[in-house]
Amino acid sequence: SPKHKMPVQFKRNGNWSDIEIHEAEDLFNHAQKPGLKQNKFRFISTFNYEGLSPESITIGNETISYTDFMSLAGYFVSEGSIVSTRYYETGSIQNRQHLRISQSPDSKYWQHIDDLMKRLPSSWNIKFYQNDFLIRNDDVTEYFKENFYNTNKKEYRSHTKKIPFFIKNSSKEDLNTLLVSACNGDGSRRKATFKKPTEKEYI
Secondary structure, three states: OOOOEEEEEEEEOOEEOOOEEEEHHHHHHHHOOOOHHHHOEEEOOOOOOOOOOOOEEEEOOEEEEHHHHHHHHHHHHHHEEEEEEEEEEOOEEEEEEEEEEEOOOOOOOHHHHHHHHHHOOHHHOEEEEOOEEEEOOHHHHHHHHHHOEOHHHOOOOHHHEEOOHHHHHOOHHHHHHHHHHHHHHHOEEEOOEEEOOOOOOEO
16 A cells, blocks of 8 residues: 555665665655666565563553553454443433443453453443443543544544554564454464454554
């Protein structure tokens, strides 16, 4: 795709540059410039990735470990959604949005999610109802709406979900945490490869 980010090296002053990340569209345009030798570059098929993760992340007034955040993000990407509920307040019916992660108690990964939820702040008001973990906190709901959906679409559905760019710069260990949670939620494993089928446009 035109926006696909690719690792490349450029030939500058007779030497190859350090690895740089460029979008495919920019590389195509670069190759069309006059003077092919001056615009020479090569794609890098393999390289060692070393991301950097913060120790924690703050959502609203609460701070949680980055590892727990990545686990929550993985489950949200695969099994999460934004839902609206109706409740009584000051004598009238109000609509309120919550973050929901669905998982049957019969699943072998249910306990892993339950343990995660117990480590999250009590102010997030987390409840398990039928097959759903509900996080009833406005700050959390707005954070995931803003960061895990393509907000240009103005709809919060599975096909508009995305993984925030800053997550992709995380350490390999934290990226693995996200992938494990995503696969636990709704994926599969084959040998050393994680497989998470998706039709989401922005993942």
